[in-house]
Amino acid sequence: xxxxxxxxxxxxxxxxxxxxxxxxxxxxxxxxxxxxxxxxxxxxxxxxxxxxxxxxxxxxxxxxxxxxxxxxxxxxxxxxxxxxxxxxxxxxxxxxxxxxxxxxxxxxxxxxxxxxxxxxxxxxxxxxxxxxxxxxxxxxxxxxxxxxxxxxxxxxxxxxxxxxxxxxxxxxxxxxxxxxxxxxxxxxxxxxxxxxxxxxxxxxxxxxxxxxxxxxxxxxxxxxxxxxxxxxxx
Amino acid sequence: xxxxxxxxxxxxxxxxxxxxxxxxxxxxxxxxxxxxxxxxxxxxxxxxxxxxxxxxxxxxxxxxxxxxxxxxxxxxxxxxxxxxxxxxxxxxxxxxxxxxxxxxxxxxxxxxxxxxxxxxxxxxxxxxxxxxxxxxxxxxxxxxxxxxxxxxxxxxxxxxxxxxxxxxxxxxxxxxxxxxxxxxxxxxxxxxxxxxxxxxxxxxxxxxxxxxxxxxxxxxxxxxxxxxxxxxxxxxxxxxxxxxxxxxxxxxxxxxxxxxxxxxxxxxxxxxxxxxxxxxxxxxxxxxxxxxxxxxxxxxxxxxxxxxxxxxxxxxxxxxxxxxxxxxxxxxxxxxxxxxxxxxxxxxxxxxxxxxxxxxxxxxxxxxxxxxxxxxxxxxxxxxxxxxxxxxxxxxxxxxxxxxxxxx
Ligand SMILES: Nc1ncnc2c1ncn2[C@@H]1O[C@H](COP(=O)(O)OP(=O)(O)O)[C@@H](O)[C@H]1O
Ligand SMILES: [Mg+2]
Numbered sequence: 001x002x003x004x005x006x007x008x009x010x011x012x013x014x015x016x017x018x019x020x021x022x023x024x025x026x027x028x029x030x031x032x033x034x035x036x037x038x039x040x041x042x043x044x045x046x047x048x049x050x051x052x053x054x055x056x057x058x059x060x061x062x063x064x065x066x067x068x069x070x071x072x073x074x075x076x077x078x079x080x081x082x083x084x085x086x087x088x089x090x091x092x093x094x095x096x097x098x099x100x101x102x103x104x105x106x107x108x109x110x111x112x113x114x115x116x117x118x119x120x121x122x123x124x125x126x127x128x129x130x131x132x133x134x135x136x137x138x139x140x141x142x143x144x145x146x147x148x149x150x151x152x153x154x155x156x157x158x159x160x161x162x163x164x165x166x167x168x169x170x171x172x173x174x175x176x177x178x179x180x181x182x183x184x185x186x187x188x189x190x191x192x193x194x195x196x197x198x199x200x201x202x203x204x205x206x207x208x209x210x211x212x213x214x215x216x217x218x219x220x221x222x223x224x225x226x227x228x229x230x231x232x233x234x
Numbered sequence: 235x236x237x238x239x240x241x242x243x244x245x246x247x248x249x250x251x252x253x254x255x256x257x258x259x260x261x262x263x264x265x266x267x268x269x270x271x272x273x274x275x276x277x278x279x280x281x282x283x284x285x286x287x288x289x290x291x292x293x294x295x296x297x298x299x300x301x302x303x304x305x306x307x308x309x310x311x312x313x314x315x316x317x318x319x320x321x322x323x324x325x326x327x328x329x330x331x332x333x334x335x336x337x338x339x340x341x342x343x344x345x346x347x348x349x350x351x352x353x354x355x356x357x358x359x360x361x362x363x364x365x366x367x368x369x370x371x372x373x374x375x376x377x378x379x380x381x382x383x384x385x386x387x388x389x390x391x392x393x394x395x396x397x398x399x400x401x402x403x404x405x406x407x408x409x410x411x412x413x414x415x416x417x418x419x420x421x422x423x424x425x426x427x428x429x430x431x432x433x434x435x436x437x438x439x440x441x442x443x444x445x446x447x448x449x450x451x452x453x454x455x456x457x458x459x460x461x462x463x464x465x466x467x468x469x470x471x472x473x474x475x476x477x478x479x480x481x482x483x484x485x486x487x488x489x490x491x492x493x494x495x496x497x498x499x500x501x502x503x504x505x506x507x508x509x510x511x512x513x514x515x516x517x518x519x520x521x522x523x524x525x526x527x528x529x530x531x532x533x534x535x536x537x538x539x540x541x542x543x544x545x546x547x548x549x550x551x552x553x554x555x556x557x558x559x560x561x562x563x564x565x566x567x568x569x570x571x572x573x574x575x576x577x578x579x580x581x582x583x584x585x586x587x588x589x590x591x592x593x594x595x596x597x598x599x600x601x602x603x604x605x606x607x608x609x610x611x612x613x614x615x616x617x618x619x620x621x622x623x624x625x626x627x628x629x630x631x632x633x634x635x636x637x638x639x640x641x642x
Contacts (some may be wrong), residue, residue, distance in 0.1 A: 069555060069635040082252070090559050091252040097557020104639065108552045112272040124265070125557035127255025 283531025292586025571623020
């Protein structure tokens with residue numbers, strides 16, 4: 001039985017509605033590089049999909065736009081029903097704090113904080129008190145199978161375990177949308193497979209998950225693939 | 235074309251909640267602490283400048299306040315109601331004397347409680363033995379003293395006895411503290427071709443330091459053996475505390491009605507306070523040094539914060555992805571700077587207090603560090619920390635989240 005089945009972040013009423021809508025999105029960097037060209041993409045609540053393509057094809061650029069960390073040069077980005085262009089920097093921050101979780105290739109864990117502290121700190125900007133943050137952090141670490149590593153510092157953890165901590169941090173606040181940029185990029189194949197299994201379990205529990213990868217095999221293991229090349233969806 | 239078709243229900247569900255949550259003060263303090271704890275040695279070193287500055291300022295003010303407190307205690311014991319009268323120069327520039335009857339006249343002033351006098355024996359010197367050439371007099375003065383001198387000036391004996399009605403008329407002397415040091419532990423001194431027995435030695439007399447370097451003898455003995463003219467040269471008075479200023483106004487005309495302008499009246503307790511206060515320029519110098527140390531300390535903190543922001547770009551990016559607003563990133567780094575600066579300030583205040591305590595103890599002073607200094611020190615460090623942290627914090631907040639995350 002799936003232990004995550006009780007955690008439902010996307011109520012049934014939302015399934016089938018779009019959580020990500022990109023329409024004619026173009027991103028040109030100040031240097032003149034156009035990393036995305038007129039991209040259209042709709043992702044519904046509850047989906048698990050891979051953005052797959054070679055290095056430099058614009059995957060991370062797309063993730064930054066979907067994650068509201070950057071704004072498009074042209075086109076519309078709607079996340080969770082909000083037109084990003086209409087939101088202030090503060091409102092985007094609030095949107096990220098409550099609706100989006102991020103997992104990065106480099107983990108980005110604080111070396112001086114144990115697993116529990118790293119995960120709990122991820123909730124600092126949600127307005128939840130310290131006790132509650134720690135309670136949720138512990139629950140999230142149990143969810144990713146690290147219930148016995150709460151007080152371990154990052155250097156005491158394997159690469160796969162570190163990425164699990166990072167995933168726990170991303171989902172501790174129960175965001176409906178989880179964005180993972182090459183989550184297995186720094187891991188060996190066994191750890192990588194474990195991380196992908198964990199992401200599938202989280203998706204079954206209701207989280208919409210967008211995984212970026214250059215690895216065709218990993219992409220093919222997911223229900224939906226969006227192939228990219230040269231800044232375009234193909 | 236997939237036109238944005240978000241259902242209104244979803245839109246409304248999150249629309250109202252798009253206001254960033256406030257960071258609680260406790261979380262902010264914790265955030266500031268993490269940054270410092272991750273590099274403790276750097277934190278300590280960069281707080282050192284501020285610590286030294288605050289310590290210097292605390293110690294300067296503390297030592298001066300302790301000295302002041304000691305003086306106040308001393309004066310409370312000695313009294314501030316003593317006035318001394320001495321002849322100034324005449325119109326022709328000669329050393330004036332006071333009329334013989336001036337002591338008796340001053341006694342008539344109502345609020346005056348006691349009057350006593352000394353008279354200088356000019357061209358008379360004291361030697362430790364009869365073989366020392368007359369020119370080597372050692373800078374000691376020979377004074378005739380009234381018997382109630384000691385009581386009036388608040389002097390105390392180091393050992394031996396003060397003059398009395400018997401030793402008053404015989405060749406006997408009492409030595410001031412400095413005079414005893416210069417002459418050595420001798421049983422008798424040689425004055426005017428005759429041996430004078432040392433019957434006592436005084437401790438330092440705070441309100442009449444001129445007695446320290448004096449050899450004191452009885453008024454009749456000075457007249458009998460050394461041809462003393464009997465003119466008083468310094469009159470010491472004690473008055474009712476509340477009337478000291480009134481007495482001061484009439485002392486000169488009373489002491490010498492024919493030439494009141496030639497009479498000098500002074501209040502030794504004022505002079506004493508003034509002498510302690512002359513350290514003010516030295517204090518100002520030290521305070522200036524403390525201020526420079528504070529400035530350098532502030533620059534040190536700013537430098538540390540700039541480096542910290544550069545090193546922690548990926549942390550900043552991560553926090554932005556977790557929903558930190560620009561303002562919250564800014565606040566975090568200002569808090570860290572404030573904490574760093576306060577750390578230095580608190581340590582400096584403690585250090586300054588300890589230095590004051592040690593110095594005051596060696597001087598046998600009470601240790602006094604006014605509260606306003608400690609409060610001022612904390613206030614100064616808060617201001618410095620805020621200013622030092624502001625620029626790095628603004629830079630941290632301006633970092634684009636994607637750029638910050640791309641940093642390794
Ligand atoms: N901040 C940036 N400034 C300028 N060019 C960039 C920036 N980020 C990415 N690019 C360029 O955009 C293109 C797409 O990059 P990216 O989205 O990182 O691709 P991927 O993640 O698929 O490897 C690349 O040519 C890259 O050099
Ligand atoms: Mg990439």
